[in-house]
Amino acid sequence: MPIHDQGYRRYSGGKTRGRGWTVIARNGIRSFLGKKAFLGLMLLSWFPFFVRAVQIYAAANLPQAAFLAPKAETFRQFLDQQEIFVFFVTVYIGAGLIANDRRANALQIYLSKPLTRAEYVFGKLAILMTFLLLVTWVPAILLLLTQIAFAGSLTFIKNNAFLLPAITVFAFVQAAVVAATMLALSSLSNSSRYVGILYAAVLFFTQAIYGVVYAVTRSTAMSWISLSADLTQVGDVIFRLPPKYDTPSVVSFMVIVAVTAGSALILDRRIRGVEVIR
Amino acid sequence: MIDHPHDRVADGQAVPAIAADHLSKWYGQVIGLNDVSVSVPSGVTGLLGPNGAGKSTFMKLMTGQLKPSKGAITVLGEPIWENPGLFFRIGFCPEQDAFYERMTGLEWVSALVRLNGFAEDDARATASRAIEAVDLTEAANKKIGAYSKGMRQRVKMAQALAHDPELLILDEPLAGMDPIMRRRTIRMIRDWGRAGKTIIVSSHILHEIESMTSNILLINQGRILAEGNVHQIRDLIDDHPHTIYVRADETRALAREFLGYDDVLSLRFEDNAVVVQTGRPDAFYARLTDLAASGAAGAIHEVTSPDDNLQAVFQYLVRT
């Protein structure tokens, strides 16, 4: 029959399963890139990169500045310095990721689509991790490439071949742990402000508790109490540096795994289509 | 101007409930209200306009939540901005569905009534009476979070009228209500108007406002399109036929009945439905309701009207 039915027809073509998270991630990233204040924060977070790039340039081209030559520790220190921006980016972006959906009752809408809870969570995780990697992994790798470009040789990278995987592994571990923790907290409330302060409380409070223990005992063996100290410890191990604290690295690693597992558990319980009010 | 037993008088002149003088409001580049000069008298007045017309902006200006960008607005003869004392005489039922969800209806209304200066016991008694007035007594001690949409609307109305204000401003009070509750609420509003309150009700559904009052203010794109008696506006509209879609089991039997009505201008058949054009939609709906109740033309499953919204009315008004 030459004339086709012009009325409504069900779509009978193929459907791609398991890609729903990319839609969530793409839209989320786009929405944040449209905010001037956020772009300002991202720009500010790249300021240390430019300072380090100048350092590397100076070390490569000025004999008087040879003492500024980068070592493996330089990249570890750079990632350490970026922690403050990791915190602010996490609070800015992560606090509302799930909380705002809960406030707008959007979870029901999301989960009534052919979208699994895992896809929803991965989509949200991808948004936060993208920006966290933009302030950690991307500038660190670019710094490495800058070093190669300014030095004009591959000697540094040949002597420190572990740096590329180390930067990648640490940046991804840090981003994943921080993002998972923040997402779990975001799923606990429908107020992004509350989530932001909760995250700050968890981070700074554990740090403060460790500070008291250290002040009293003068021992860094209890640093596992502080989540940021655990990440620092794991980072030092990844970068083959002497650990900053006396806590065994395995303990710090286990704390990180436990926090991530706990976050996954919370997300599993909280990401639901309905909520019953008694 | 409609005389009302509770008209305020100043210098021998009745003081309008709301008086706007070259009132404009803009949000950045978007004009919410554009040079509006209007007096709203005592009694029940319907503020009609499609979504985005400026009704809520006008109501927010009336209730002092927004400050005019230009011009002036007075409520009960006084400027409303930074004049909280006026709210002893005003009750406002906002459009948004927002509450302290973990409070019960009675607790919430009592807490708000206390802000009107009532002592705790008096506030509770007053709140109970208001809750009774909106037919919510049975659910008064349930948490608002467990209320249905209709109950939430009613508890909002309760907090607006609890302190017995002279002026009630109701922003889309019928939104989300089922037909039975709508009818009850319309009746309540009419009764309050007869009891001497001045009421301003906003809606985008003409026949709902018509059943509450004959005094209407039509607004579109931030401008007042028409004001006054609804019959005058209706007469304009009756020249413009209404399309009504009726889905039923026995379309032919239904069509036979419709052809007997003198206001039916034309009809056609669609899939299990009859589409009618009528010059008097109110009369048509009334007869259709009787027909559906009697079952004389079989079961009627759906009645919709693509024309029965203010957008169509306004388009018509703007065209003429």
Added chain:
Amino acid sequence: MRSQRTPALVPSAMRIFDLSLGQMLWSRRSVFLGVLLGGPVLLALGLRVISALYLSGFRINGAMAGGATIFGMMIWLLYLRFIVPVLGVFYGTALIADEVEDKTITYLFTRPIPRRAVLVGKYFAYLVCTSLLILPSVVLVYFLIVPIGDGSIGAAFPSLVKDLGMLVVGLAAYGAVFALVGTRLKRPLVAGLVFAFGWEPGVMFFPGYLRRATVAYYLQALVTHEMPQDSAVSVLLQVFREVPDVLTSLASLGLITVAALWVAGRSVEQREYVLDQ
């Protein structure tokens, strides 16, 4: 011509206080913060048990430290530098912002009460709520920690009273400052965190008048305990530390509180709150 019955600020604020206190105290947020404030108590319990079972006290910088010294350290490191600013940021920035976000602000602003009474009433509810959260925590820590190393609860009691007073003054000042931040900025939380954990610690290093643009500068003058040297940062801070007298500090904190609240109140009165539909 104005309505004859102009509502008074204080009775209106009291009514808002009544409405808000119950909501704040029994909200899930306060319950969580109450649990968080149990952290120092648990830590104190742990230290007490360790001291009793394994050691006869703790050594700090080579010398035996009494319970009062450890208590002072906890006041500095936990309450003053962390808990008080966090409570201030959390509640202060949310006083009006929470009502706006929940879209319930309309009900409060269409009642015959001055708008600033809403802010003032909620502020006092915050002060009572946070004091009720923090003071028991401090008192419990005091009774657990001070007896370590044969410390005397009675002898150190006057300093406990001063500490409790100092903490309430800190909550009042931080709360007012962050209430102002909350009424002026769109994203007050980030600004609040930057102020409390970026600006205040950072500016202490700079000589001159810059540090007077902080609450911490005046609040720290009210602390009766020595600043702990828990890090290089603290050692440096001690070098640059310049301490105003108690009267100046109290007066300055009072002025900061009143001024911040007044400006915040003015801001609330003049601002238009356009709620998302």
